[in-house]
Amino acid sequence: EAGVAQSPRYKIIEKRQSVAFWCNPISGHATLYWYQQILGQGPKLLIQFQNNGVVDDSQLPKDRFSAERLKGVDSTLKIQPAKLEDSAVYLCASSSERGDTNYGYTFGSGTRLTVV
Amino acid sequence: AQSVTQLDSQVPVFEEAPVELRCNYSSSVSVYLFWYVQYPNQGLQLLLKYLSGSTLVKGINGFEAEFNKSQTSFHLRKPSVHISDTAEYFCAAALQAGTALIFGKGTTLSVSS
Numbered sequence: 001e002a003g004v005a006q007s008p009r010y011k012i013i014e015k016r017q018s019v020a021f022w023c024n025p026i027s028g029h030a031t032l033y034w035y036q037q038i039l040g041q042g043p044k045l046l047i048q049f050q051n052n053g054v055v056d057d058s059q060l061p062k063d064r065f066s067a068e069r070l071k072g073v074d075s076t077l078k079i080q081p082a083k084l085e086d087s088a089v090y091l092c093a094s095s096s097e098r099g100d101t102n103y104g105y106t107f108g109s110g111t112r113l114t115v116v
Numbered sequence: 117a118q119s120v121t122q123l124d125s126q127v128p129v130f131e132e133a134p135v136e137l138r139c140n141y142s143s144s145v146s147v148y149l150f151w152y153v154q155y156p157n158q159g160l161q162l163l164l165k166y167l168s169g170s171t172l173v174k175g176i177n178g179f180e181a182e183f184n185k186s187q188t189s190f191h192l193r194k195p196s197v198h199i200s201d202t203a204e205y206f207c208a209a210a211l212q213a214g215t216a217l218i219f220g221k222g223t224t225l226s227v228s229s
Contacts, residue, residue: 040222042208042219043206050214095213105150108159
């Protein structure tokens with residue numbers, strides 16, 4: 001099966017600019033997650049979607065970050081305006097259904113954002 | 117709140133030596149537990165997972181982990197490491213299916229000859 005697709009792979013922007021990341025999860029996976037991984041740290045959840053609805057966005061800095069999953073399939077994460085501390089790898093993941101005996105999470109390769 | 121603690125930030129080891137990467141989680145209920153490996157400039161690759169059943173879980177590349185409910189631990193082991201095992205290792209937990217993974221801070225495994 002195809003994995004979780006993310007683009008772009010790398011992005012360099014100046015502070016105060018805007019940027020968007022795209023994610024296409026594994027086909028049939030209803031739950032999609034966006035994580036932020038700062039260098040030297042573990043991934044931190046930003047937002048979780050179930051189909052096209054938000055389940056948890058408690059750690060999303062809503063003054064500058066936004067995300068959507070309009071048709072319940074692919075998703076976009078946006079930052080506007082970007083700050084230097086937003087430099088990180090942004091990982092997208094999806095998970096299989098609750099009744100799956102082989103339940104698990106699959107991660108994309110990530111987008112490495114550098115804000116200068 | 118649920119948390120995952122990786123007890124060692126860095127583990128240096130010689131090639132062909134055994135290694136254990138330690139992970140503790142905080143939860144009073146059943147959890148799903150995972151170990152991921154991350155090579156430089158790459159995404160997270162699943163090594164193994166514990167959902168239920170046997171407490172000894174075998175994964176890819178010769179790794180295994182043991183779920184210990186009384187000690188709330190899920191330590192990762194390999195009897196003989198290779199240079200190619202040099203990477204960042206993350207322990208993660210989820211309260212149940214459909215909830216987000218909570219990650220530890222990671223352990224850097226450095227294998228030298």
